[in-house]
Amino acid sequence: MEACIAAPTHVPIFESPSGAPSVMAMLRYAISDPARVIPASIFDDWSYALPGPRSPIVIAEPDAVRQVLLDTGETFGRNRPLQTLMRRAWGTGLAAAEGESWAAQRRAAAPAFRPKAIDAATPIMAAAVSSAAERWPCGDSVDLQPVIGKIVARIVLETLLSGVRSFDTDAIAADIPEVMRDVARFGLLEIAPIPAVWLDRLRRTGRSSAEMRLRHIARDIAGRGATEDHQLAALLRDSGPLADNIFGFMIAGFETSALGAAWALYLLALHPEWQAAVRAEAANAQDETSRPVARAVVQEALRLYPPGPLLVRAATRDTELLGHRIRRGQAVIIPVYAIHRHRQLWERPDIFDPGRFQAGRTYNRGAYLPFGAGPRLCIAAGFATAEITTIVSGLVRGLSFTPTDPAPEVSLKVSTHSPTGLHVVAHRVT
Numbered sequence: 001m002e003a004c005i006a007a008p009t010h011v012p013i014f015e016s017p018s019g020a021p022s023v024m025a026m027l028r029y030a031i032s033d034p035a036r037v038i039p040a041s042i043f044d045d046w047s048y049a050l051p052g053p054r055s056p057i058v059i060a061e062p063d064a065v066r067q068v069l070l071d072t073g074e075t076f077g078r079n080r081p082l083q084t085l086m087r088r089a090w091g092t093g094l095a096a097a098e099g100e101s102w103a104a105q106r107r108a109a110a111p112a113f114r115p116k117a118i119d120a121a122t123p124i125m126a127a128a129v130s131s132a133a134e135r136w137p138c139g140d141s142v143d144l145q146p147v148i149g150k151i152v153a154r155i156v157l158e159t160l161l162s163g164v165r166s167f168d169t170d171a172i173a174a175d176i177p178e179v180m181r182d183v184a185r186f187g188l189l190e191i192a193p194i195p196a197v198w199l200d201r202l203r204r205t206g207r208s209s210a211e212m213r214l215r216h217i218a219r220d221i222a223g224r225g226a227t228e229d230h231q232l233a234a235l236l237r238d239s240g241p242l243a244d245n246i247f248g249f250m251i252a253g254f255e256t257s258a259l260g261a262a263w264a265l266y267l268l269a270l271h272p273e274w275q276a277a278v279r280a281e282a283a284n285a286q287d288e289t290s291r292p293v294a295r296a297v298v299q300e301a302l303r304l305y306p307p308g309p310l311l312v313r314a315a316t317r318d319t320e321l322l323g324h325r326i327r328r329g330q331a332v333i334i335p336v337y338a339i340h341r342h343r344q345l346w347e348r349p350d351i352f353d354p355g356r357f358q359a360g361r362t363y364n365r366g367a368y369l370p371f372g373a374g375p376r377l378c379i380a381a382g383f384a385t386a387e388i389t390t391i392v393s394g395l396v397r398g399l400s401f402t403p404t405d406p407a408p409e410v411s412l413k414v415s416t417h418s419p420t421g422l423h424v425v426a427h428r429v430t
Contacts, residue, residue, distance in 0.1 A: 035412035056331035062366030069374035091244030129394030143421035149173035175210035218247035264301035282397035296354040302370035
């Protein structure tokens, strides 16, 4: 099966500049939507040098991208803006740690994301989805992003941390997107050639009340301990700053899954034939873990709308890549959103076709980076995929979704989301 995504809602993601942006345009876009500094030619070409001395180099060729992401620091590493962003969110926790501290924390967290642990968590995920489906406001137009966010917040707290009974998961789901925008804003600004005095002024902005509330919850969870040995709160207790890690996993665990599931459901609302296929599979499945059609839909949604649209690294020494001379400290931008729709990598890249991820079909693994790659590959990639698949399959089984106005706009600022909403109306399946 295949179906075209209706333009102009989805194709392209946004109106990229046709030529090189001016320095003033780069400054403006760095604040409003950093991916917009990259011209539309990156959907056809392998690289692009942004104007200005020591400005970032944009790399889209899979082998070159792999070379950058697999590097352990000898030639490419995380640049100062990314380190700033990670420390702001994670303190000295897993995603911000380096060297042996990072390795120790990753080893400690790994059991929570192994297949056995994911299988054990799946019934908890399914129960949260079933409860949400029963309470769904059928007949009303709703934005999927906050609604799915509430489901994900409950799943993350209950499966990975220490339970949800004493926390307002709806409030947590409302706070996390605000915190994500707060935390990432200043790190992204540093990608552009903005004068240091401006950045210093911006950095003095205090933490939001939403961030303060979530950090209080993280400290609460750290203080009370996990209820199960496999939960992150137990696994990470002796390997790093527990409250920082809990806060970081709340943020990271929410954003990827909530947006991935919201986009997948919206795409199914646009394509009823695929929605019907997912529903039939859910009705006939023997257990919660066997969902190849739903999983293919999720993979395709993550291709078209990757939660993290950009990856950024910096050269740790002078080097050359795809003919570009790159100096020590110069940033390299990997435009995941463009690689996922690159015309040399995907057949009909703007078409919604989950079939490309089904059995018997092949694709360039280096052209698919929803969770990154290399040593810093998202540790929760398998968990997030299972979670999104469970949400999509569970909701579609009993609910029929259709899109409603307004048509969504797409922003790649911090994450791939819709500031105008992903609006659908649902009805009970009889």
